[in-house]
Amino acid sequence: MARRRIIAGNWKMNKTPSEAVALCNELKDLVKNDDVDVVYCVPAIDIVPVAEAVKGTNVHVGAENFYIEDKGAFTGEISAPMLKEAGVEYVIIGHSERRDIFGENDILINQKVKKAFASGLTPIMCCGESLALRKAGTYKEWIARQIKWDLTDITADQVKTLVIAYEPIWAIGTGETATADQAEEVCKMIREIIADLYDQATADAVRIQYGGSMNAGNAAELLSKPNIDGGLIGGASLKPDFGQIVNA
Ligand code: PEP
Numbered sequence: 340m341a342r343r344r345i346i347a348g349n350w351k352m353n354k355t356p357s358e359a360v361a362l363c364n365e366l367k368d369l370v371k372n373d374d375v376d377v378v379y380c381v382p383a384i385d386i387v388p389v390a391e392a393v394k395g396t397n398v399h400v401g402a403e404n405f406y407i408e409d410k411g412a413f414t415g416e417i418s419a420p421m422l423k424e425a426g427v428e429y430v431i432i433g434h435s436e437r438r439d440i441f442g443e444n445d446i447l448i449n450q451k452v453k454k455a456f457a458s459g460l461t462p463i464m465c466c467g468e469s470l471a472l473r474k475a476g477t478y479k480e481w482i483a484r485q486i487k488w489d490l491t492d493i494t495a496d497q498v499k500t501l502v503i504a505y506e507p508i509w510a511i512g513t514g515e516t517a518t519a520d521q522a523e524e525v526c527k528m529i530r531e532i533i534a535d536l537y538d539q540a541t542a543d544a545v546r547i548q549y550g551g552s553m554n555a556g557n558a559a560e561l562l563s564k565p566n567i568d569g570g571l572i573g574g575a576s577l578k579p580d581f582g583q584i585v586n587a
Pocket of ligand 1: 349506510511512513514550551552553571572573574575
């Protein structure tokens with residue numbers, strides 16, 4: 340089944356609002372490709388200026404995080420309706436930096452996936468193992484457990500529109516990429532898990548990205564694999580290289 344490719348940049352805590360607009364302008368011509376969904380997941384304060392800067396282009400706006408309540412006494416947080424009104428379509432959920440630095444667990448991640456769908460946002464739901472789990476050989480069980488927890492009570496129709504990002508933690512920001520075969524092994528396994536949890540049509544529809552030091556040099560090989568439908572890109576999303584990844 341043909342799935343539409345999705346290349347998303349995760350800008351993390353980089354770029355002030357003016358720098359964000361400058362980056363949009365720098366990348367504008369480089370990321371043109373009508374066959375690919377291109378997404379910039381940007382810091383909350385950059386969402387409004389980036390949405391304005393990409394208007395009329397093929398770029399979609401994403402957020403890096405949000406909280407599960409619509410409004411109220413949650414100092415420092417931002418809600419799904421706020422994101423939606425500002426033009427956000429995608430939101431990263433369960434990134435390893437949110438799990439490891441900010442203590443987010445699979446219960447909260449599942450709540451966020453539910454809330455995102457209820458609010459009309461498409462989750463980019465992250466999973467992946469640490470180096471210790473990879474070395475111990477238990478990474479497949481770990482990832483399977485993450486997927487099951489994070490998708491609790493999510494329907495097949497919702498999963499068909501979901502994006503799952505497989506991001507081995509040992510490959511994030513380290514310059515060490517999973518080989519294309521290592522990435523494909525896990526992305527294929529994730530699709531099989533979705534087939535088991537739901538059905539084959541759902542597994543065939545869900546889009547699965549690889550993330551972890553993807554760059555202009557390795558993107559084409561990773562993206563050539565049958566179960567890798569795109570990439571979640573950190574460091575290289577802040578550079579003209581991102582255009583080469585989009586067009587790899
Ligand atoms: C990420 O954090 O989502 C990521 C993939 O980062 P990098 O590309 O820098 O490894």
